[in-house]
Amino acid sequence: MADPGIPGHRWADSTWAFLREGYPFIRKRCAAYGSPVFQTRLLGRRTLCLSGLEAAELFYDARRFVRTPTSTPAPLRNILLGAGGVQGLDGAPHARRKQLFLELLDKENVQRLTQVYEARLSEATARLPVGEAFECLPWIEALLCRSVCEWAGVATMSDQQMHRLTRRLASLIDGSGRLDWRMPAAWWRRKACEAEAARWIENCRRGAHPALPESPLHKLAQHRDEQGQLLAPRVAAVELLNILRPVVAVGRFLLFGLIELERQPRWRTSIARNEGAAWAFAEETRRFYAFFPMVAAFVRESFEWRGYRFDKGTRVLLDLFGSNRDAAHWKAPDSFSPERFGQCPMKTSVISQGGGEYTYHRCPGEPLTLSLMQATFEYLCRHLQWRLDVKAVDFQRLPMLPREAVPMTVTGHPVHEKTSA
Ligand code: HEM
Numbered sequence: 343m344a345d346p347g348i349p350g351h352r353w354a355d356s357t358w359a360f361l362r363e364g365y366p367f368i369r370k371r372c373a374a375y376g377s378p379v380f381q382t383r384l385l386g387r388r389t390l391c392l393s394g395l396e397a398a399e400l401f402y403d404a405r406r407f408v409r410t411p412t413s414t415p416a417p418l419r420n421i422l423l424g425a426g427g428v429q430g431l432d433g434a435p436h437a438r439r440k441q442l443f444l445e446l447l448d449k450e451n452v453q454r455l456t457q458v459y460e461a462r463l464s465e466a467t468a469r470l471p472v473g474e475a476f477e478c479l480p481w482i483e484a485l486l487c488r489s490v491c492e493w494a495g496v497a498t499m500s501d502q503q504m505h506r507l508t509r510r511l512a513s514l515i516d517g518s519g520r521l522d523w524r525m526p527a528a529w530w531r532r533k534a535c536e537a538e539a540a541r542w543i544e545n546c547r548r549g550a551h552p553a554l555p556e557s558p559l560h561k562l563a564q565h566r567d568e569q570g571q572l573l574a575p576r577v578a579a580v581e582l583l584n585i586l587r588p589v590v591a592v593g594r595f596l597l598f599g600l601i602e603l604e605r606q607p608r609w610r611t612s613i614a615r616n617e618g619a620a621w622a623f624a625e626e627t628r629r630f631y632a633f634f635p636m637v638a639a640f641v642r643e644s645f646e647w648r649g650y651r652f653d654k655g656t657r658v659l660l661d662l663f664g665s666n667r668d669a670a671h672w673k674a675p676d677s678f679s680p681e682r683f684g685q686c687p688m689k690t691s692v693i694s695q696g697g698g699e700y701t702y703h704r705c706p707g708e709p710l711t712l713s714l715m716q717a718t719f720e721y722l723c724r725h726l727q728w729r730l731d732v733k734a735v736d737f738q739r740l741p742m743l744p745r746e747a748v749p750m751t752v753t754g755h756p757v758h759e760k761t762s763a
Contacts, residue, residue: 348390348650350380357384361521364738365635368393369664379650384659385415390652391636393661394668395691400647401660402698407639408432409703413657414638421528422518422587424536424580429703436703438568439581443706446558446585451493455589456713459489463721470726475749478600478730482593484508486714490589494582495557496542510535511583511590519635519740539579539586547572558585588707591633592714594741597748598631599623599719602678604730609680614723618685624715625690626680629672632663632694633741637703665693727754 350371360367371380372393379392392401401407411430414423423429428439462485470476487508491497499507510531517528545551546563553559562578573581602623603610612619636659644654652658667675671691673682683690691697695705705711722728729751733744 348379348381349375349377350382350391352381352388353383355383355386357386360384361740362738364736364740365632365663365742366737368636368659368661369667372661372664378648384657387657389657389659391659391661393664395665395671395693398660398665398693398697401637401639401658402696402702402704404698404702406642406645406652407658408642409436409639413640417521417525418518421514421525421532424532424583426574426577427580427584429584434568437701439565440701440706442561442565442581443584444700446561447706447710449709451558452710452713455489455493455710456717458493459486459714460717460721462489462492463718464725467721467726470752472752472754475731475751478748478750479593479597479743480508480512481750482596482718483512483590486593487511487586487590490586493558494585495551495553495559496582496586498552507535507538507586508590511587512593514583514587515591515594515741516743535583535587536576536579539582540575543575543578543582558582585707588705589710589714592711594633594743595624595627595631595711595715596718597744598633598735599627599715600722600730600750601732601735601744601748602627602630603719603723604732606678610723613719616685618687619680620716620719620723621687621712622680622683622685623719624712625683625692626678627715628694628711629666629690629692630678631735631742632666634694635663635740636661637696662693662696725755726752728752 356367363370368391371382371391372378378394378397379390381388381390383389392398409430409432411425412419414429419425419430428436428443431439466481466485484505488497488504491499491504491507513528513531514535517524517531542551542559543563546553546559551559553563559582562573562582564572565578566572572578609619609623613623638657638659641652641654641656641658645652666672669675695708695711696703698704700706731749731751733746733748735742736745
């Protein structure tokens, strides 16, 4: 029997309220109840919603919560993540699969992929004509997709195929939070992406794909589970897409960062001149624009926290967006101020990509995300002058985006000398 003391409504379904309110949904209710947890129903299922950094600490205690293939709500699972991937594993199978991701995304690989990306970014930037507007997000997504495919060993595609892959991956990200007509199309694109990636895996295993033995594609194709079995091609494909898709998603953080560079132009000079400023700017962008709104798990064994009872098997959601704006931890949480991070890279409490240990479910792509963000902000602030036609970001939309497409116009190509802070 659930604890009647948890605020909220056990029987009332809030799915439509959540879709209508978007990102502030959990934070707003926690503030209204004066509690870091409340109960409701989402998609018909009883759910406890948690917000705040203390709640995040609880959520990332592996003894308390379990991930299963169904812990993530179906729309997100079917479109964004696919079936059989690392997100739905627990215990030893998770540890083994996660180790593969941590190796594929280690320091050396982060450096290699960042270098590939920097080369593509500088070529593409040099080709941009002065004075002509182009749409910012698809431009960045195409650069990221090309770079990650080249680094991963799957870049055997024509420009047209690369363009199609980029648009498909981008639509998995965009279609996953929306219960509307876009959903079937996004689901179909997920299936098409998986089929294509499964072919790369099978060709690689047969030696018919030119991926190098040390490439991520080759390592994924040859990865064996804890019973010594190769992954089913479809599962290996899901895991390959778990690398390609989120790299394309980094484009969203870049777009939000560019919007803030337009609003606070003094940061352009600061980033161009000072080592460390791009890091602070990237961290604040991740904190403020946490576009992956929440993560889900089930209670492993019943327990009590702060006098509230969490029953075994109950679904629990942790609010990433709201926890990044926890007023108990962040001063003026609703203002965008990179200054709050200082200039010296350090461990922070930003949980836009999950929290806890990397060996548990925290995003293994976090260092890569930061590296790509820093590289982009530094490169553009040092080598380009541009103007962005800034539109307000819609925090009700899942996943968040500006209300209209954001055009970018190059206005010049200056060079700043960098100095050490
Ligand atoms: C665009 C920026 C990114 C965001 C907002 C993001 C967000 C997240 C979040 C919220 C989680 C779930 C954490 C949890 O379940 O507790 C996650 C997990 C994961 N992310 Fe990311 N991520 C990003 C970039 C990346 C990148 C660049 C990669 C790989 C190249 C990546 C690969 C993964 C994988 C494989 C997992 C599953 C980890 C596990 O379940 O153990 N992500 N990410």
